[in-house]
Structure formats: structure tokens, C-alpha cells
Amino acid sequence: MSILNFPVIISSIVIVFSWVTSGYTQEALYSNEFPLGDVKITDGPFKHARDLNIEVLLQYDADRLIAPFRKEAGLPEKAKLYPNWAGLDGHVGGHYLSALAINYAATGNKECKRRMEYFLSELELCRDAHAVNNPGWAKGYLGGVPNSRQIWSTLKEGDFAAYQRAWVPWYNVHKLYAGLRDAWLYTGNQDAKSLFLQFCDWGIAITSGQSEDQMQRMLDTEHGGMNEIFADAFRMTGNQKYLDAARRFSHRMLLDAMAAATDILDNKHANTQVPKAVGFQRIAEVSHDSICGKAGRFFWETVTGNRSLAFGGNSRREFFPGVSSCIDFVNDVEGPETCNSYNMLKLTEDLFRMDPREIYAGYYERTLYNHILSSQHPDHGGYVYFTPARPRHYRVYSAPNEAMWCCVGSGMENHGKYNQFIYTHQNDSLFLNLFVASELNWKRKGVKIVQETKFPDEEQTVLKIVEGKSDFTLMVRYPSWVSDNALKIKINGKDFPVNSYPSSYMAITRSWKKGDEITIQLPMHLSLERMPNVPNYIAILYGPVLLGARTGSEELKGLVADDGRWSHIPGGERLPVDKAPVILENSESELLGKLTRVKDKPLTFSTSGLKMLNPSPLVLEPFFRIHDSR
């Protein structure tokens, strides 16, 4: 027995060691992903967004982002706190740490690495200062929550008054937990790992005296994905105490309903709920918990199936509307929030890892292009909070060092991760999920694969094996937006029979070698999608790309937001909805048949052939390319 086991033990030691030394820590938590550094984006809008985002990140003052942590630890001031969104101090710092790690891992950018290491060294000083200054409650604590001492030391005694007066303390510290995890996960940084686990131990200790009822009462306040954090700590260490903590931090109100497939989301704050569901799914994955698994899956199904607009986003005024309130999507200027989609994509990645179905990849692609990519200004790189669906309204953007919104924090991360889901792997299968110009170095198979495409401006992609040889199954995504029998594949110039159908993966098992070339044709077509519960409002899509029209640039008040508390809301004049252009056609097929392509402009259509009320010459183009416009 022991002799037989010996080689297994050796090999697991070797694997753990290789995670530490070669960036494979990412696969330790997310077993189907390639390390970010092994997938290079080589061209296209995602590369532009990623490169611009790094420039934007480096315009922020790291010392000012660190200031809240130093302040709460009792260390002398090095730089002024950012005054915007005072009360939530520290949350953007946590996101910033994640963003530095992600971008360093994806590109090797040295300044991102330097800043990440500086950030971690400052947090070590904070930890040490807490041990001296706050020995009663702060061993391992790192948060920047204002008034930390009063909030946490009283919460430890079961008194929630200060906790409930504060601005979502667990939500706030969750961002730093995630930042530390990401610094370890994406770069293998061991200092980040120890800070993270000590901080987790603090989270367990500070709540250890609470009964189950008290825990649940505490979780009535927005708390980010604290259950996800502890599930990750369990996966990192195998220590049961973290899994127990992940369960204690799971909000039964949502868990029980979702596990019973009951949608109780009406009038619930959306981005309070999504991270809880991410946590349910993580618990399901690390512990095979079927109740949590049902909850994560049902949450995703009901949000994407019943509560999302065509561009992937959800919520208005940050809350899920009830059926009769969905008309608010048309009237309100506080449309879907970017953070919600950031978290929905995490949940989608997690679900796909357990069950790699095309429906997950399809939602991911839809949301990536139309919400996430579109939430970054393509010139100055500012981030969007609300994306209103109100006709002829607009969006506002952040400026570096001004807006400390939640969506700035999640935005800092969004544009560095575009290479995370292009390819995934499972055993001997390689999944081609996204059609993005890129280069994959599949080290375990010893092959390099280049993907050449201008998608979505062209309706095909080409994969080339440029190095090595290996046996594996290529799982080619057959998107739901390609018609039956329309997807075509050629291997080395010869037609390859496609025996698959829309919304599935097509498996091609071969001995692949350098020089092999796979061409995949992906013909797109126009389609309509109705707004949830407001069916006379429709979205027009071409393939996965949502189309929109520029309808003027008058009075774009606060287009680049100032430091005001509410400046993330597009507060310019609301043009009357009943004066907006309205399409008058008898049927969907007539409508689509009358849209005409604009010559020499990809993904662009004219509405000049349509019957309209309040007619206006509209040019439909990808929504993700529309900025600074109504």
C-alpha cells in the first residue's frame, strides 16, 4: 500500500511546487484555466482595452489607495485619503491589488509587479502595526474600513450597532481579501498567500462567538463574496475550518430559496446577491455540496433567463425589478450596473468549469462584448457605472483619482482578464470558447496555438498549430447565433464534416502537429430579443453583438464625472421617450428583412427601409463602439 502510494505522493509534491514557481497557482483554484501569462491577446478591441487599462491603472496614486489601511492600523500618514465615496475607504485598494496582479500576470508589466509588491509590503506593515496597536481584536486584520476598531471589536462581542451604522464593512474588506487571493492566485506571490490566510483567520476569530442566528442577522447587510473567499481558502489549504467558515458566511435567505428553485429576487439589491451565488458555486465545487450547487445554478438561470437585458446586464437603480416594474428599464437612467456583470461572469466561469456547456460560454461572450468591453471609454479609459436602456440617454465615465465607485474598482480588473476564458482545458480536451486573436502556450501538451481573426468584424477564425505535436480533442464552440448547418470547418484546407448543432461544442480528436491549420466559418445573422416583461421593446443583435444607434450628443451633462457623491449617475436632460424614433413593422421577419447593410462598414446597418414614427435616419452599429453619445 505505502509502496504503491509513494509515487503519487511525490507527484503531488511536484505539482504543488510547480504552482508556486511557474504561475500555476491559477490552476490550483480554477482547474480548467490556463495561467493568464500563457494566453496572449495579440490584436483587436480586447487588446486595446487591456493596454489602455494598464495606462489608466498607473495613473492612480498607490499611496493614496493604501492610505485607509495605514490609517486604521495606526501608522503615520504617507498620502491623503481619496475623499470620494468616503466611508467605503479601502474597497478600491482591494480591487487595485487584484488588477495589478492580473495585469502583471497577463503581460509581465514590471510597474504592475513593482506596485503589487509595494502594496503587499505596506499591508505587512499594517498587519504588524495592528498586532501592536489593536491586540484585542485585530490579529491578522488588514481592512481600511473607517472606524474599524469600534465596528469589529463590538461585533466580536455580538453588538451590531456600529456594524450596522457603517457602510457595508464586510463588502469593503471582501475586496482586499480578493486582492490578496488574486495576488497569490495569478502570480504565485507567497507573501500575499500568508496575508490572505491570516486575514481569513481573523475573519473566523472575529465571528467565532456568534450563534448561527447572529451570523444570519449580520449577513442581512451586503457582504460581497465572503463565502467565496473562505471556499477559496479551503481549496488552497485543505483546512476544514475554512470550509466551515464558507458555510457560516452563506446567507440562508438566498441559499434556501435558490436551492429550492424559487426566484425571490424581486426588489432585492442585485449586486448584493450575485457574489453570494458565486460563493455558493465555489462551495459546491470545492466540497461537492449539491444544495449549494443547485443554488448557484438556479441563480444563474433565473438571472440570465428572466432578468437580464440583451447586453447581459441586470438591475435598475441597482435592484432587480418585479414584473410590473420592468418598464423602469425604459424610463430610468440608472440602468444595469457594471459590477453585477463582473460578478455574473465569475459565476459563469465557475459553472462552466463544472459543466462546460455552450449556454454558459454564450452568455459570457454576449456580456463580455456588450457590457464589459463597452463599459470602458476607448480613448481615456474611464469606467462606466450605469448603462441605461432609456432611449436617447447616455452614460458617464470615471476619471483617474476622482471617482471611487464600486464599478471603478471592478472596472480596474475587468479589462485585464480578457484572456482568461478564450481557451479552457479539461483532461485531454481544449475548449475554444471565444473567437479572439491570441496565442496559447499549452505547456503540458507542448504545443503552441495561434488564433488569427478580426472577429466580430469578420465571420471566421483560424487556428494554427505553430509549435509541437500532441494528441488532444479540440472542442470547437458552435455558438447559438450560428444557424443549423451553417458552421463550416476546414482542416488543412479540406472540409471537415460538422456533426454538431447550434449551442454545443464540436469535438475533433486528432494527433495535432506543427503546421496544422483549422478554419472555422461562423456566419452571423440578425436577430431580435425582447426586453424582459416589456415585450414591445426589442433589442437587435447581429451574431452576439448588440446593435445601437447614436441619436445625438446634446447636453451630456457630467460625461466625465467629477468628485461628487452621485456623479456616477447620468443626470443630463431626459429626452422624452415618446419622441424617440419608433419602429412600426408588422412582424419580426419583416423588420429584420428591411435592415440594410452599410457598404464597407462591418456590423453596420441602416434603418432607412423601415416604417417609423418620429422617423430619423438611424445607423445601427455595435453598441460597444458607441461612446459620448445619446
Ligand SMILES: [Zn+2]
Ligand atoms: Zn458597481
